Amino acid sequence: MLRILGSVSVTTIWAISMYALYVYLGAALYSENRFSSSEIALAVTFYGIGAVLGSLISGQFTDRFEKVRFRKLC
DSSP states (O other): HHHHHHHHHHHHHHHHHHHHHHHHHHHHHHHHHHHHHHHHHHHHHHHHHHHHHHHHHHHHHHHHHHHHHHHOOO
């Protein structure tokens, strides 16, 4: 049970820090670059699309290339 809580806590901290970035991204784009609300929405949308694509692509690369490495180590 302790091992599971340790794993979940790492994922929880990662998720909080990742999604908190959305709040600060909008505030920073407004304060530093004077983006309008529609420009902030567009920037956050592109950031989100990039995050989803990066997750999908990195998962496929990990599945394809890491199997060879782990088999050699075991």
